[in-house]
Each structure stands twice: as structure tokens, then as C-alpha cells.
Amino acid sequence: MKKRSLLSVALILAMMFSLCSCGTTPADEGEAEDDVITITFGSPWWGESGRDVLWQGFAESFHEAYPQYKLEGIYIPYADFNDKMKTLVAAKEEPTIFYLQEYNFYQWLEDGYLAPIDECFDVSAVYDDLAVKESQDLVLHDGQYYGLVVETCPYSGLIYNKELFEANGVELPQNAEEYLELAKSLTNADGSQYGTIAANTSDNLNYIMQASMPYIMGFGGRIADEDGNFTVNQPEFVEGVEYYVELATLCSPAFTEYSTQRSVFFEGKVAMVSDGGYFIDWAAGENESLASNLDVAVLPMEDPATPTDLTYFGLSANATEEEKEAVGAFLSWWCTPEVQQAWIESCGYPVTMASAASEEYRAANEWYAVYENIAAYGIGLAVPGHEADSISIRNTVAEYIVECIEKTDADVQSIMDACKAELDAEFSS
């Protein structure tokens, strides 16, 4: 009896190992070529469906173009990117180049993660051809660039489901009130259809900020003014939060993780959402017939400001001279038109080079113009005057917004007053 059970365990183990042996990736073993210099690139893209294939392709064609260099992907999940980077740097195992977001820039600079990217790549040579020069300027420090802009992703695009609009016989909203009314009227009580989706749970505070700030900024609300005074309890901000609370509780799948809400959207049950251009490419991967029904307009808010995700290639402070050379080659390769075109197909908003948005691309994706236009009103995610604390501050604000959503009949003004008090106590300079 005992023997039999031990035997069965051994059998299961043997089966698993034999299954694995065919699945092991050769990445760990490395190649025997001594003269190839390998640089690593840490980003969430290596693990995102669609983009993982794209980036594997990039790595291969880069190696073809420059046989002496090799690009190796390190997948760092988006949800805990910052935590992971921190531990990697601590263990001195950080990738040579990595996905750098604008609101991390200040902190990572302060903590010594970053080397100027100018040391291996002349940004000024391509500066005039950049799609959004303002984005590049945000990582200028002491006359040196610390990153090369990869994408400028404004979130205030109103992505809507044309089919659903036609079926309900409604038109695009022209202002904030119409938008809310429409979202309400398109929401069925039985959960078969929703006006919009809006992050409303605490499990991922990033999503709360991502989804709510387009509206809050649309009312003129800002986390802090230019002098770094927190303005989260100002009337504009409070009005924006109140507006968002209505969207999050009355017009979207209530109290459901945002990622799940997005799945509902991909099922074609949601009429509108405010999001970035990548969303369309993503929808195409999830539900092709839905994607062909999507179109984009500008979110009809009074203030055209739009929260914008800015991503750069950041260079590790510990990169060796050899690696820097390879990074330089990679970045020049990155700026070539073929690569840029492949990249913008996946993004749908301005990427590194202006040339990426070719005539053909524009013709095939008319909505791209919306993102290009609103990018001009883009506002980065860093908090003015408190750049190095941006992440903590945004998390704090998000927690209070969740509180407004989750408490029925919440007094938004007093909750945001409390938020302001906490921010002042924690982050006053």
C-alpha cells in the first residue's frame, strides 16, 4: 500500500519533468559566442499578450541588424513594477535598460538608479524629429537627458462602441453633463449593459488614478498647484471627484476590479470609456468584431488637460562601457522608421518619432488624430513640487477617492479635506 502511493508520486514527478524538458527556454544557458554583448531590457511588455510577441520580434531583428549585440527581455509585471525594480537594483541585478515612467524619474534619479542616456546616444540628433518634444524635455536634468521617450499616452480619449450607440439611437455627448446623463441612460439595472467603466476598488490604486484623473482634470482639478501646494480639496477637484463617484457607482459595474470591468467592456457590454490608444489594439486581440466597432472622440470636458503616461528607456547607473555601446546601437536602431511603425501599430498614440505615424497608418486608424491632438494638452503624472514622492502621493489620493466611492452618501468635500490634511502632514516640504 505504502509502496504504491510512493510509486504514484514518483510517476507524477517523472511525468512533470519530462513535460518540462521540452519547454525549457534556452535563454538561461546563454550562447557560446564570446564576442556578443548582451544587454537586458526590463519592462512589462515582455509578458503582455500581443506585445510579448512583438518584442521578441524586436529582439530578433535587432540581433540581425547588429550581430555583435543582443537584446534580452526581462519581464517585470506592470502591477508591481516599482517594487520589483527596487529589489532588482538592491541586488545589483537590474537590467541594463528599463521601462522608466515619468513619475518614477525623479525618485530613481535621487536614488541613483539612472545614468544619463546621453552617454551612449545623442538625443539632440533626433530631437527635432521626436513626436512630442515636451515629453522628452521632462527627463532633462542638469543639461542631460536621462531617458529616451518611448511613448506619450494621453488618457482622455473617449473610446465608444458605435454599434451600441446606434442600437440605442444616441449621439456623442457634447459636455460633461451630457456624458453623465448618457452613461446613466445606457446602464441597465440587470447588468446587461453599462454606460461606462470606472475603477472603484482598492486592489489596484494605479487604476483608480488612471480612470479618475481624466474627469477630475477635465473639471480643472489638480493634485497640486505649480508651487507644490496640494489642491485636492479645491472646488474643481471635489467637483471632479463627485462626478467620478457617480460614474463609478451608477454607470459602471459597481465594486468590481477594474481589470474585470475591462473584460466586460471587451464583451461589448459597455458603451464608453476614457482611455489611451493602446486599448483599441488590445480590444482587437480580445474581441475582433468589437474592435472594428470602436471609435474615439475627445472626452467632452471643459478643461482639455489630459493625464498622460510618459514612458522612457532608462539607462542603469551600473551599465558598463561595453553595454552602453550596445544600448547606443539599440536606440539608433529603435529610431528607424520600420521599427517605429511596428511600434505605433501596437500603441495608437504618439511614440518616439513623429515619422512613425505615416500617412498609411493615419488613413487606416483615423482616430489616431484624436490622441495626437490631445497629447498637446498632456500633463505628466508627477506631482509638481513633490516629484520624488509622486507615487506615494498618488496612492494616498487614490485611497481617499476609493473612500468617496465606497461610502454611500459620502461627503466628498470633507473626505478630500482630510486627504489634503494628510498630504500636508506627510509631504510638506
Place this chain on the structure above:
Amino acid sequence: MTNQKRIKLVNWSMLLPSIALLFFVFGLPLIKNIQLSLTDAKFIEKADFIALENYVKLLTREDFYNALRVMLIYTVCYTIGIFVVGFATSLLLEHNPLRRGKSFFRTMYVLSYAVPDIVTALIFTWIFNYNYGVVNYFLAQIGIIQAPINWLNSSEQALYTIVLIEIWRQFPLHTLVIYAGFQEVPGELYESAEIDGAGGLRKFFSITIPHLSQILSTLLILTIIWSFKRFAMIWSLTKGGPSGATETVVIQIYKNAFVDNKMGLACATGVVMLIITLLIVRLYMKVIKRSSE
């Protein structure tokens, strides 16, 4: 070599692997933890010594008291709940009249212990989902609720929902231990009590419980210590939200260290939590000693 010396050598060589392992994983980091708690470390870069500033900051923060409160409520509800469930299930097993019922039910009851925390969290986000969850649907169908209940994302009930989920995941160990305890009560005691005309309840309280007291008191303190340490379930269900309603001290430590760049503060919180745990254990030992005397 004398016998005495040889025994000493054997003793050492047998204990060495355990002590070395525990020292490397718990001892060294604990020393480092105390050291970091006296600095302004953000993560692990070089940091300046700031004496007790972290501790002062910690003890004046409302957040910390909130986390303590949450941890306390969590521990009390969890401990009571899991013992009630553990007793109920082991009594059901003990009195099961079916021929193979005992072993069948005992085997099946342990099923949930084999489901990893992360999967458990995933399952219950669906079961307790506000819109599409089967629990809300069921309760609405039998007419108990009119509007759906916001199980996991309301500061009022999220903590209790998590306690329920944790009990579901953890109760089998309690069932097994308590049930094993039942087996060790000599049958004659029950027989003689029956002759005296004792009912089921009286037998339970005057024979079973006293007989189990040693096992139960150990299990109780272990449950409390373990409940202080639970992390994965809360982290993947709510990350401590909404509005800090499920932010236990452990969650706060992790958040401070890995999200908010306050390693020094996180380490100080850790030290204070360790002291609280030690105090509770000491107090408990004293109570146990007194009651057994």
C-alpha cells in the same frame, strides 16, 4: 573521549543544522531589521542614523493605531470563528453514524487546506463579486437581500469577509487537531458519566474540554500568532483597502517597505509588532500557568 563529551558532541551536531538555518533566515535579518529601524533608510541604500525618530513617528501616526485595531479585530474574529468551526466539524466527525462516514468526511473536509491562498483569493473574488457573484445571486433569490451586498469593497464588511475566507482556507488543521484530541479521551470516562446520568452537553464540558485543555491552549496561541502573520490573502484581495479597513500591521509593514519607500519606518513597525507579539505570548503563558496550578 568521555561519554559526557560524546553526548555533548552528538547533541551539537544534531542541533547545528537547525540553528544555523534559523540564524541565517531569522537571526541575521532581525539584527539588520533593528539596525535599519534606527535609520532613515528608504529601501536599502546607505542611510543616516536617526536614533528613535522612526519610533516616535510611528507611535504618533494614526495609521499605525488603525492597523493595530484592524489586526486585533481580525485576530479575535478569526480565532473565535476558526475554533467554533473546528469544534463543530470535529464533533460532526466524531458522532458520524455512517460506517465509512468518518473517514470520508474527514478526508473531504481537509480539501480546502490544499488550495493555495492565491487561488483561494481568486475564487472568492468571483464568489463574492458584487454584480456577478453567486453569493449575492443566491441570497437575492431566496429573498434575504434586496440590494446586492458589497462584500469585499466596503470598509464596513471587507474585513469580516476576509475573515470568512481565511477560516474557509485554514479550518482543516483545527478540525484535525481537535478531532485527534477527541480520540485520546478514554472511553471509560464517558461511560461512567453516562451511568451518572450526564447529558451530551455536560459530558462535553466536564470531560472532553478539560481533557483537551493542553492541546487547545497550544492551538489557541498558535492560531493567534499565525493570524498576526497572514499576508497573501489580504494582499491579493484588497491590498489593505478600502480606506485602510483591511490594513493589518503586516500589510502596513510591507506597504511601507516596498511601496512607499520607507524601509526605516517599516522596520520600526516590525520591531514594535514583534514586541507586542512577545508580550501577548508572555501574558498568555502566565495565564496558562496560573490556571493550571
Place this chain on the structure above:
Amino acid sequence: MSKMTFGKAKRKVSKVMIVVLSVVVLCIVVFPVFWLLNISFLSQGGLFTEIPTISFFGEFFSAKGYAEVLLEPDIYIWIRNSVLVSVGAVAVSVFCAVLGGYALSRFRTNRNKVFLTMIICTQMIAPALIVGPAYIIFSQVGLTNSLIGLVILDSALVLAFAIWMMKGFLDGIPRELDEAAMIDGCNHFQVLTKIIIPIALPSIMTIVVINFFDIYNEYMFAMTFITSESKFLSPVGLSTNSSRVGLDWAHLLPQAVITCIIPITFYFIFQRYVVKGISAGALKG
């Protein structure tokens, strides 16, 4: 006479009640697992219906997620890593626990009592408390992003409890047995391997099973210490299946089911040891 039958009937009713209640508890225990299985076979549309759907014979049945997940090489690697780490850590912790438990049970010096207290005290240290500092120390000796590092960590996490249980079991084995063997010329190590281990085998299996669950379940260290995708353990692989856009439920749910298969199979094979071992006097401190 009538009183007798009434008593009998009452006993019968209570028997039926016990069976009914047992079945109710069984349902509560099994239902969530069943539900996971159910929704893992739903197409995405089936997840978002007003009335929760039973997938197995409905319009929303779909095994596409499984097909796609099972074709991913990653998932096998993650499960293999999990099994390697669990088996390794269980082996290390049981090895240490048997030796340590024997010493603490047989040599009752004052110093050993202090050791026992200190070992038990490590149970009070929450893993969250040492995760940061331990990371620093492990990175200095090159044990981060390494499965061996995880084996060391995980075996230490469960060691205190294992030693304690082991000591409890061994206390229950009469010392006359070792003494008799000693007279026959055995030394302590021989006593341990020839006499004690065979007797204590069911109890050792208990520790093996409980430790296996706990280590397979461990999340915080696995999440923090491992950074490359090829070294993820399966619970971590499950939780990192998210991106800027969101969770991919169609793949996540089948993956969750697959993650559970190993511990559940393991349990059904070894479950009788758990019960035996615990009844032999686990928590006798």
C-alpha cells in the same frame, strides 16, 4: 415502553441531523473548488451573465482557455519550480527537524531548553518583518533570484513548527527502546536511523504533508525574491498574470485550476498520514 421508543426515535433524528449537517459542511468546503472548476470552463461572456452559469452543459462552455494555457511552456516550468522548491524545502526542514527533534527530546539539558524556546520564538517573527532585511543579506551572498535561496527561506519558515511537532512525537516513544539498542552497541545516530525513524515514520509523513502545503502556498518570499520569469513559482506566476490592461480571465482561471492540481493530488495520496500523525500527539507541548 413508549418512552423507550421515543428515545430511540430521538437518537435516530439526531443521527439524521448529524449526517445532514455533515453534508452541508461538505458542500461549503467543496463548493468554492467546484465553482472555480465551473467558471474555468466558461467563455468570457459566460462570466458576465446576470444569473451565474453552470458551464458544463451550457452555451458558454469553452475549453479554449485550457487548450491555450496547456500549450504555454511557462506554466510547466512554474509548476516544476514549485515542486522543486517544495520538495527541496520539505527535505531540508524534515532532515533538520528529525535531528533537532531527537536532540531536544533525548538530551534535556538547560541549554537545550533555551534552544527550544528560541526556536519556537522564530514562529513569532512575521515573514513580512524580515523580508526586506533578508533580501539585502541574500543578495550579498548571491541567493536572490535563485530557487536554492527560496529552499533555504521556506525550510526555515516551517522549521520551528516541524521541530516542535517532531519533539512531541519523539517524546511519545519510550526511551527504554533507545537504551536497549544502546546496550546492543548502537550509537545515537544508529538509534535514530534504525529504531526511531521507522517507528516515527507516520509522524514524519505528517510533517512532510503539512510542510508541503505550507511551502507550496508560500507567496511573499516567492514574489519578492524571484525576479526572472523562468524561475517563478506557480502561485506567483498566477498573480503576475496582469498588465496595464488587466486580467486575462480566460487564461487565469484554467491556470488557477492547474496550480491546485499538485497539492490536491498530493493530499489525496497522503491524507491518511496526516490524520494518523496528528492523533499520535502533535501539539503536545
